[in-house]
Amino acid sequence: MKEVTSSYNPRDIETRVQDYWKNENIYARVQALRNDGKAFFFVDGPPYTTGHIHLGTAWNKIIKDAILRYHRMRGANVIERAGYDMHGLPIEVKVEHQLGFTSKKDIEEYGIAAFIEQCRTFAVTHMGIMSDQFRKLGVWLDFDNPYQTIDAGYIESAWWAIQRADERGLLERGHRVVNWCPRCETAIADSEVEYWDETDPSIFVKFPVVGRENEYLVIWTTTPWTLPANVAVAINLAFTYARVRAKKDNDEEILWIADELVEPVLKMGRYQDYTVIEKVPGSGLVGMEYTSPLAGHVPHQAEIRHRVVAADYVTLENTGLVHIAPGHGWDDYLVGIKEDLEVFCPVDAGGCFTPAAGAFADMYVRDANDVVVDALGGYLLARRTITHRYGHCWRCKTPIIYRATAQWFLKATSIRGEMLDEIAKVKWYPGWAGSARFHDFVKESRDWCISRQRYWGIPIPIWHCEECGEYTVIGTIAELEERSGATIPDPHRPYVDEVTIPCSCGGEMRRVADIFDVWFDSAVASWATLGFPRQREAFDRYWPADFITEGQDQTRGWFYSQLGASTVAFGRAPYKSVLMHGFALDAEGRKMSKSIGNVVTPEEVMNQFGVDVLRFYVLWANAPWDDLKFNWDGVKTVHRTLNILWNVYRFPLPYMALDAFEPAAGDGGRWDGSFVRAHIGEMPEEDRWIVSRVNSLARAMNDDMQEYHLHRETRALAAFILEDLSRWYVQLVRPRMWLEEDSPGKRYAYETSYYVMRRLTTLLAPFTPHIAEEIYQNLRLEGDPESVHMLDWPEAEDSLIDAHLEADMGVVQSFDDAVATARQAGKRKLRWPVGEAVVVTESVEVKTALQDLNALALARANARAVRVVTGTWDRILWQAEPVMRAIGPEFGKEGPKVKALIESADGTALKAAIERDGKATIDGYEITARHVTFAEALPTGVFSAPMKDATVYVDVTLTPALEAEGYAREVIRRIQDMRRQLDLNVNDFIVAAVEIADGRVASLVGEEEWQNEIAGEVRAAALTVRHADGKRPAEPFALEKDWDVEGVQMQIGISRAGE
């Protein structure tokens, strides 16, 4: 063990430790060490390769790393690989930006092959950058061999799953309304829609009722451009509708509006008067037919038989009648299916009207709003604008539209029951993440649209024959090669688009043009990371995953996509336990975003405070499942804690080095703690106590780790470092470290300190792997493993836990605090001894603790005596306080006099008299208990402070003996200070002289007892103490200083002995 002189420098330590891991190949060796352990299969949720990691990503990986390191230390053979999500529209859009593209046409002209190579380069480059960042966080996942969603093997895992879906009848091609980005010209998932406010028209439109002159249904919409696709109007059967004769100027017309909404609607339409002709329940409207006001502009509208249908989702807002266009809305579409309505969608992939839209053909739909409104003419009842949340493409920010298109679906609704059953079988941390949140989400889930009309993704492996309409789903590349006769070097577009398969009808099957929704990529990660279906062995051994952990946003994301794909493919969940963690927010609880400018990056924190501080902070700040409100003060606190850990660690090293201390080794030169176990009975109380504490810590941590209470783990560690080690044990053990001679006491101090640090670094290893390693490297014995991460996680040694001693020590700590408080009140420094400290208590625990640990209590209080008193301490005095509410009425105008007499009376005597006789007489006035109360009064020089279940009284009155020691201590302190100024070693001897201006003090300090004490404490070979006589010392000292000690002038000189 080497002495450590440098203060805590995380960056140096972390660089050195990471180099060591790399050079010694520690990560691989730890894995090899646990090879025979029980398998623990972990699947890394793949981050998307867009670029740099943020605080949330860092937190995510840190949680994973801490948990996996823990499992490894518990002996588990952890099966893991880092993973990356590398396909998808976000990368396509980035590349489009780089190349200056604005539409799919640009891509087609540039060439799909060249385009996807750009995408591949982008993804691979950023993967490398991110891996380096994760490595810097000290994350031990396999970054050299990560699973990548763009690998051919990975793509096969997805193909295989979709083939299984087809076999189970869960793959379906259907016409559905989907979120559609008119710029990207593709369907996008619900999860790819971002909402923010847009201002849109808000219009009320009159639909003419068939066969009724001048009679209209009034509907409301914010998307005029969907009116050309209208086929029906929906009402709610639960509402009452009014048939109203409305008057405007000289015109009259008859309008249908929900009864309760008549007033506001007519006001909006500037009608001056109205009368309700009749009120009809919703059912009375169903089947009513109407014509489109746009029939003259959109030829097809003239052919549609529009009618009124019922729908539950219609609310009592606007007019209570809802315009239905099944081609442009999800709810509309469902109503359409139920009512067998036509799905009319005269809008193309680019968001422009098709020729079927008649007069509106070729217009971009959002631009067409005004034109449509104009075309409504007199059918427009009112026009306003509205600002409301509207969906946008997450990548290019274009407002989305809803569009009915042919897409491929995974029929999640058919396996919903299975999925819900599986959720219940998974162990969720916390429980509500599964039972409430995820369960409710899945319960509401819809079929999953897995097709996208894009380029950079896993091609959907469906080949279709245009001749006979047959289609076939391919499960592997080998299968495709066999059936097509082609070789497939790369299963991506456009290469795979060329491959054709002969159809049994004699025709030729071609691949459908679509690629997978990128969420389907990561959905198959649990078996793709094991190389399945190309390799079966690992899959058979390890699948499903023992554990995964991701943020709460992944409820709808990866938790769901994996569950869906796995339930389809294997009929069960792909994970056995899931820890759902929170989101990283700023200190105000807002989302970190570039536009607000509140983003804190992991690099910032690492550069200022180091990786271990960042790691410990994010695990310590709050429970994993709560959102993390990032706070620099918290980071600083953690830094301080690790700094104290560092100081506590290096504190005993110089003494150990000086004594060439070697910890007792066990079998094979390996440290095993046997010395402490063997000698625990003989060791001083504080040693037994800290050994007990560190074992209690291990016990508590084992319990908390079972539930992944990482915040409790780290908080328990911090509390141990600060409270138990730094503030208590180190203070108590100090004098034993300074002992000159070898002694059992010193040996115990060394062995105990060593034992505690070894235990502590092991417990810290999963959380702060660098500082733990750094300390371990200095502490480890020859036979010990090369890394702290090769050690086994410590079980609590029950035989070393002494609950009684821990309780006793708690009392002494409380006593220590109380004495400090009382001393402060009495303005008596801790350096100055006091006569006695008296503890008044009724508590048996307090009493026994202060008896058991009396020597310790004496030392801590720096008192000549510590006594425990039950009942009342006889030195307590009482101050009588008159009760005027009783005195006034009874003594009348004598009251003030009685008041004064009571106040000046000897309260203590008065109290005793009243307690004895029930009354007392002062100057002839009879005083009873109701006239007076008593407040505690302390004798001169006594100060009190409360502690748990007791009160401490400290008498700070000085006597010559106490004063002698006090001044002697002051002298010692100043000489020590001067030694430091001379930069002397702790074992150097000095010669010193003390000249004291005050003769009385000089003679007190000059007593032989104190002169010897001073000489011993400051390692003085020669010391003179005398009353200053104005003469300078004969020999000049290396350092001379004048001091003011509590108002007494002293001149002190010291030199190194022999110089």
Added chain:
RNA sequence: GGGCCCGUAGCAUAGCCGGUGGUGCACCCGGCUGAUAACCGGGAGGUCGUGCGUUCGAAUCGCACCGGGCCCA
């Protein structure tokens, strides 16, 4: 609009199967000076988001509302 989570001193957090609200940071005051560009102690600071309810008693249970987050519509 719905589901889930969160809302405790200036900031962050513990307590949350009910019984006089703990802790850290910051702040003020002090101590220590053989961990020292450290360390330690003391003090002040709280309508436990708001309101209603259950109860002898609620930060803790119930309901409603307000604010924040994630997700859904």
